[in-house]
Amino acid sequence: MSISRRSVLKASALFALVPLAPKLLSANEASMSEHADKMGKVMSKASEMKYVTSLVENGEVVTGAHWGILKATIKHGKIVSSNGLNTSKEKIKNPLQTVVADQVYAKSRIKHPMVRKSYLKDPHNSKPELRGKDEWVRVSYKKAIELIANAVKETREKKGPQAIFAGSYGWKSSGNMHNCVVLLQRYMSMGGGFTGITADYSTGAAQVMLPHVVGTLEVYNQQTVFPVVMENSKVIVIWGANPMVTLRIAYSVTEGSGLEFFNNLKKSDKKIILIDPIKSDTVQFLMDRKNSQWIAPIPNTDVAMMLGIMHTMYTTGKYDKKFLDNYTTGFDKFLDYMLGKTDGVVKDTKWASSICGVDEATMKDLAKTMFENRTMIMAGWGMQRAQHGEQPHWMLVTLASMIGQIGLPGGGFGFSYHYANGGNPTAKAAVIGGMNVGKATSGGAAWLQKASSVNIPVSKIADCLANPGKVIDANGGKVKYPDIDLIYWVGGNTIGHHQNINNYLKVWQKPSHIIVHDAFWTASTRHADIVMPTTTSYERDDISMSGDYSNLNIVPMKALVKRQYEAKDDYEIFSDLAEKAGFYKEYTEGKTPREWIEQFYNTALKSGKPQGISMPDFKTFWDKNMPITFEVPEEDKTYVRYSDFRDDPILNSLGTPSGKIEIYSEVVAKMNYDDCRGYPSWFEPVEWLGMKNKPAEFHLLSPHPELRLHSQLANTSLRDKYAVSDREPIWIHEEDAKAKGIKNGDIVRVFNARGEVLAGAVVGKHVRKGVLKLSEGAWYNPDSKGLCKNGCANVLTLDISTSKLANGNCPNTALVNIEKYKGKVEKVDIFEEPKNMRDFRI
Numbered sequence: 001m002s003i004s005r006r007s008v009l010k011a012s013a014l015f016a017l018v019p020l021a022p023k024l025l026s027a028n029e030a031s032m033s034e035h036a037d038k039m040g041k042v043m044s045k046a047s048e049m050k051y052v053t054s055l056v057e058n059g060e061v062v063t064g065a066h067w068g069i070l071k072a073t074i075k076h077g078k079i080v081s082s083n084g085l086n087t088s089k090e091k092i093k094n095p096l097q098t099v100v101a102d103q104v105y106a107k108s109r110i111k112h113p114m115v116r117k118s119y120l121k122d123p124h125n126s127k128p129e130l131r132g133k134d135e136w137v138r139v140s141y142k143k144a145i146e147l148i149a150n151a152v153k154e155t156r157e158k159k160g161p162q163a164i165f166a167g168s169y170g171w172k173s174s175g176n177m178h179n180c181v182v183l184l185q186r187y188m189s190m191g192g193g194f195t196g197i198t199a200d201y202s203t204g205a206a207q208v209m210l211p212h213v214v215g216t217l218e219v220y221n222q223q224t225v226f227p228v229v230m231e232n233s234k235v236i237v238i239w240g241a242n243p244m245v246t247l248r249i250a251y252s253v254t255e256g257s258g259l260e261f262f263n264n265l266k267k268s269d270k271k272i273i274l275i276d277p278i279k280s281d282t283v284q285f286l287m288d289r290k291n292s293q294w295i296a297p298i299p300n301t302d303v304a305m306m307l308g309i310m311h312t313m314y315t316t317g318k319y320d321k322k323f324l325d326n327y328t329t330g331f332d333k334f335l336d337y338m339l340g341k342t343d344g345v346v347k348d349t350k351w352a353s354s355i356c357g358v359d360e361a362t363m364k365d366l367a368k369t370m371f372e373n374r375t376m377i378m379a380g381w382g383m384q385r386a387q388h389g390e391q392p393h394w395m396l397v398t399l400a401s402m403i404g405q406i407g408l409p410g411g412g413f414g415f416s417y418h419y420a421n422g423g424n425p426t427a428k429a430a431v432i433g434g435m436n437v438g439k440a441t442s443g444g445a446a447w448l449q450k451a452s453s454v455n456i457p458v459s460k461i462a463d464c465l466a467n468p469g470k471v472i473d474a475n476g477g478k479v480k481y482p483d484i485d486l487i488y489w490v491g492g493n494t495i496g497h498h499q500n501i502n503n504y505l506k507v508w509q510k511p512s513h514i515i516v517h518d519a520f521w522t523a524s525t526r527h528a529d530i531v532m533p534t535t536t537s538y539e540r541d542d543i544s545m546s547g548d549y550s551n552l553n554i555v556p557m558k559a560l561v562k563r564q565y566e567a568k569d570d571y572e573i574f575s576d577l578a579e580k581a582g583f584y585k586e587y588t589e590g591k592t593p594r595e596w597i598e599q600f601y602n603t604a605l606k607s608g609k610p611q612g613i614s615m616p617d618f619k620t621f622w623d624k625n626m627p628i629t630f631e632v633p634e635e636d637k638t639y640v641r642y643s644d645f646r647d648d649p650i651l652n653s654l655g656t657p658s659g660k661i662e663i664y665s666e667v668v669a670k671m672n673y674d675d676c677r678g679y680p681s682w683f684e685p686v687e688w689l690g691m692k693n694k695p696a697e698f699h700l701l702s703p704h705p706e707l708r709l710h711s712q713l714a715n716t717s718l719r720d721k722y723a724v725s726d727r728e729p730i731w732i733h734e735e736d737a738k739a740k741g742i743k744n745g746d747i748v749r750v751f752n753a754r755g756e757v758l759a760g761a762v763v764g765k766h767v768r769k770g771v772l773k774l775s776e777g778a779w780y781n782p783d784s785k786g787l788c789k790n791g792c793a794n795v796l797t798l799d800i801s802t803s804k805l806a807n808g809n810c811p812n813t814a815l816v817n818i819e820k821y822k823g824k825v826e827k828v829d830i831f832e833e834p835k836n837m838r839d840f841r842i
């Protein structure tokens, strides 16, 4: 049947539809999904492939996720429980590992391909302003594939590849086969290109800044290893990091060593200094011992605090002049700034204290303690997710240079101890292969061979949608925004992770087509035109390494249960789209997921052989259903970051223009930006507690959540442990709460000029006065008036760049007001299916 005949049929039938009772959608899951499978067999090319090889009816199956190597118990083909593999009593528990079943059987699962009603009626006149409000219509899988294929083809032909945004940032699931973002980009690059992204939300400022300073990304490098720190460091400074929470996950699969390390650190007699405006879980955990100190500066002012410490070091002569001379450049220019020769302001502790709110004696004491003891400064990334986020880590490198212990065992700085088990010694591993973006199959022009044709800084998505053709400064160069007309998102929850959501939703109306795949009805899927239901990683076979820096294991990720409802793997969907576009063979290379997995495993097997690493053949490995663990060579247990540079700064020079640590960067200075100088320095943010004429009273921080991975796992029973009055918890100081008449458990309204949310008050002493903590990742759930009733922090945050240099995101620069909520409270209903769904299959 031709597409046009279908459209006629569809348009005339559309308004005669009966509402699809939610009951019908969820009824008789098993038979329905079988039915869909049968339909799929006839209708989809890719469905000829076998996706899951075998399933256990009763027993235990090993798999992996960001939150660890997991063991799931299956009874009668259903997941009944899950836990970390080999979780012993002594080990630190990771609650994220226990909710596999909740995810698979969540009420918020997308069961079928769904299309927004007005879009289905006419994709060219689809009333984009109705995104998020329109009715949903269930269509057949085949129909959905046709709609997507047409939208992509038409956009590319009429507007060019750059009109397709497939940067699709997000934390997708672990697994080298079902890497949905790569699968999307493989489809797009084989088809002729797309607009992609540079950098990420995690380290948007630091990863662009630090190559100018130390010649590497630094934030994603192996750290001086745990055993060396345990043996040599006397003082540990945890600066704006929350490792007891953020180490619950890794980008691949966490092996849990980081949590164990911090647990051991707690038992040691080292001095631990925690610097954070919030008394985070880590601060609480580590304050519960002798010899710990918590310092809570005013948010966004750490750079001033560092200057106060450094000024003390300089004036007391307690700093390492030799290290500065031999291993760094430009300290003299920085000194002119610190001593006030450039701007008339001496950056002493008095000045610093007036900005950061930490008393002078504390800073003076820190200067002495850090200089006189072997000190490791472990910094997180929250403070660079703020305006002028380029400065804190640059300033910390400068501070560590004055201390002079960089490259010594247990000294210096580490910017990834809180993430993905940085510091766990690297194993002698054979590393598995993974899906790649492939090559363009048509066009032939050289630029098409690249994965994407244009890239924008990841955090500029809203600005780009609003201002096609605009040229922005970026790290010394220029970026011209393309005119985006189609957005394709997989593996991310952008209506949630991006800042200033109300503004984002306005510009989100601009493109003609928005397509999202997800397993769940997140805010992003709800604001799309075409929604494809995907499997969770527990319904498909896959394979992963564990430990992003350690490469400790190869983890089999076996399907636990069959696909739910009409969910398909992203691979199957893109294979069918590739078929429509004429490159199915190139896209799939004729391989089933299982064959790809075997190939990825064999890459490791082959590379391991010459290194003397013995591994079983694939079948043995797969059937055994257990990870392969690699040995850690003795020499890797003594790794000290920058020790080679320290030993010979000429031979082992850094990747900076001078080969040294650049306290002053000629390259950066020449960019001539008004928001980033050639040396690290203090800039006043647009919103902070010390400003004149504050637009609102409190500083809102939105760090990463304790019991979720961003928005993932919000739809599980873990939410019962933290939700307050069924909303995201907001931490408020008891004196502030008293002044505002807010009590523990109250529903509060948090608001500013950008928007308003409801949250549940947690009153105590767990934040500095004047500061509020509302974790990122609460699902955006607007009520009838547009207020987010669930407490999504990004309704309140600022969508600006850290600076022209990095263009990083700035969620931690935001002032808000808070009051007890007196209005009508609507029920949080984002974790259920949308109510306005209809059934219309062709």
Ligand SMILES: Nc1nc2c(c(=O)[nH]1)N[C@H]1C(S)=C(S)[C@@H](COP(=O)(O)OP(=O)(O)OC[C@H]3O[C@@H](n4cnc5c(=O)[nH]c(N)nc54)[C@H](O)[C@@H]3O)O[C@H]1N2
Residues within 6 Å of the ligand: 169, 170, 171, 172, 173, 178, 180, 201, 202, 203, 385, 490, 491, 492, 493, 494, 496, 497, 498, 517, 518, 519, 520, 522, 534, 535, 536, 537, 570, 702, 703, 704, 709, 710, 711, 712, 776, 777, 793, 794, 797, 811, 812
């Ligand atoms: N206010 C504030 N905002 C922030 C931050 C902050 O600190 N404060 N942090 C920022 C940071 S660092 C990050 S990394 C981002 C995180 O932002 P995201 O990475 O977008 O957040 P997640 O909730 O992990 O979203 C992942 C989505 O992918 C889906 N998914 C998982 N597996 C698959 C799959 O196989 N296929 C498909 N199609 N979908 C899948 C999940 O269901 C989920 O909806 O948020 C940023 N936003």
Ligand SMILES: Nc1nc2c(c(=O)[nH]1)N[C@H]1C(S)=C(S)[C@@H](COP(=O)(O)OP(=O)(O)OC[C@H]3O[C@@H](n4cnc5c(=O)[nH]c(N)nc54)[C@H](O)[C@@H]3O)O[C@H]1N2
Residues within 6 Å of the ligand: 201, 202, 203, 239, 240, 241, 242, 245, 246, 247, 248, 249, 275, 276, 277, 278, 280, 297, 298, 299, 300, 301, 302, 380, 381, 382, 383, 386, 418, 419, 701, 702, 703, 704, 705, 706, 707, 708, 709, 710, 812
């Ligand atoms: N459980 C869990 N683990 C995660 C994630 C998750 O969502 N859940 N997300 C993962 C991802 S994608 C990333 S990028 C990392 C994020 O890792 P980080 O960016 O380090 O995590 P955050 O929680 O944003 O910030 C860490 C700490 O910085 C503090 N902070 C914020 N602003 C300031 C400031 O101005 N000064 C000082 N001194 N401290 C400040 C916060 O209060 C918080 O305690 O975590 C990863 N790990």
Ligand SMILES: [Mo]
Residues within 6 Å of the ligand: 201, 202, 203
């Ligand atoms: Mo991140």
